[in-house]
Amino acid sequence: MIKVSVMYPNSERVKFDTDYYKNSHLPMIQESLGDALKGLELEVGIAGxxxxxxxxxxxxxxxxxxxxxxxxxxxxxxxxxxxxxxENYSNVQGELQISEIIAL
Incomplete structure (x- = not known):
């Protein structure tokens, strides 16, 4: 199993509409990818x-x-x-990383 992480860098100038991302963008992705998508999680940064x-x-x-x-x-x-x-939810592009999931 692999995990594709899309990470949106944060700064004082970043705009990110979490509600739109959660309620519109991610559901669009889920519907488009269908059964190929085995799981989806969203993390929202709150502190460094x-x-x-x-x-x-x-x-x-x-x-x-x-x-x-x-x-x-x-x-x-x-x-x-x-x-x-x-452009509907952010002024920054996400960084994408593909990782292998290794169970411990």
Missing amino acids: RAPGELAPYVAIAHLKFDSVASFQESFAPHQEKFAADV
């Missing part, structure tokens, strides 16, 4: 390491798939639609 410090990421979405190929095949046909929606 030191008191008063911003969280490094304003939000992180974690999407689970059986394999990298499954992610690529299900995501590619919708990539432009997903990218075009970013």
